[in-house]
Amino acid sequence: MSDMLWSGWGDPGKAAPLPEQVVALLRDMLGVKPRDLPPVALGDIVPPAPRLAGKALADLAAHGEVRTDAETRVRHTRGKSTPDLLAVRQGETVHTPDAVVLPADHEGVLAILALAAEHGFAVVPFGGGTSVVGGLAPAADAFVALDLRRLDALVAVDEVSRTATLQVGLRGPRVEELLGGHGFTLGHFPQSFEWASVGGFAAARSSGQSSAGYGRFDDLVVGLTVATPAGTITMGRAQKSAAGPDLRQLFLGSEGAFGVITELTVRIRPVPAVKVYEGWSFPDFATGSAALRALIQDGPVPTVLRLSDETETLVGLARASSIGEGGSGCLAIAGFEGEPEEVAARRAGAGTVLTALGGTPLGEEPGESWAHGRFAAPYLRDSLLDVGAFVETLETTTFWSNLPVLYQAVRDALPGHLVMCHISHVYASAASLYFTIVTPEIDWPAAKTAVNEAIIAAGGSISHHHGVGSDHLAAYAEEIGPLGVGVLRAIKAELDPHGVLNPGILVP
Structure with a gap:
């Protein structure tokens, strides 16, 4: 399994410098200047x-392969937020693990957790290393990164129940x-898809770009096996049960603070025969938001449904060629996956709704362009x-009725900066703003800090799919209140x- 670029995102071969005309535009219009200090070289960092x-x-x-060389330790330092990258590019080693341990199975994980208690070091579970909320920066002196890449098996496929049991080190692709190979798909495609692990999807309550049709990752999980310092806990005898509270919810979103997920059983579905993505233009964000709400509440529901605001559409994170007449507007993407007749029917029905609510069809080109480049933003x-x-x-979520208030509150908390937004995930009662x-x-x-305070004050949640980590810890404590903190x-x-598990993460 290949490693991500140590000082950036993903495959180093896919990194490309900006065209000079774009650099000039950034310099002339935004006042962007080269940084005072160039990034250090990986070989020059001495933890x-x-x-x-x-x-x-x-x-x-x-109980596992142990690596203590400088390069491996640096590659397991922090996550992939911008502050993480700026720190590691300057050679900061404050959150560099003392060792990286690669267990081969569940028993190895249990043994490592026991050793952590015995020897007094912390353990930070490490999947794809894609955290953007300080989830890999523990409040600990000595700690090891528990790299789970060797737990990489497809354990079982139940074609009758349409479930699959996976070890957590498997990455999305x-x-x-x-x-x-069995004719099925998980259907979970977050922007981190190419590098994040399924264990990370579960531990952070990941939401994929097809969530309108397939649901979030926690909607897909029906069973979990977790190694904790107190022992093993296995959950999920069936998809639904009234046998007490659903203990799976303790670990979905737990970010490695309560235990290490080693195996999970998920719902799967047949590989869709047809995938069609199309673009729609709306005159403004409010009109487009109302159209998305109508579709998700009353149908027909697309598999993918998202909307860029005027600023994001205009600057080109959505395709500038898709802006409405007069040089303004908002771009929406609707995607449909499934069998040909069913896709055609949903697409036609959705088109009728979107047109009636102010949308202008732009054809498949904007949608296919989005689909082709959806993993490129990092x-x-x-x-x-x-x-x-x-x-x-940054991202947040709230009920539809409160969406305009939350949208404005975040923008007001960032005066003087270029702020773009899109509705990334939609549900019958709520939506996520990214x-x-x-x-x-x-x-x-x-x-x-100002944004976090604005989100809480405006009635939003501190996170929809990035998690809590250390960056959101104070705001999360306010969101759940003192009694909630006591429960955690x-x-x-x-x-x-x-x-010993990821101290300083998730639990205030």
């Missing part, structure tokens, strides 16, 4: 000596390859960072009595 005693490393080696972020711009994303900020300079910790701490104390 501090491992803080683990020799016996601890020797004990770990009995490999899952589709393995399931495709590479663009890296290219912008390379020339000195600051680019970061913001992108581009600016020559910003005090991001202060801005992030009680769960943590029961499952992780020595506090």
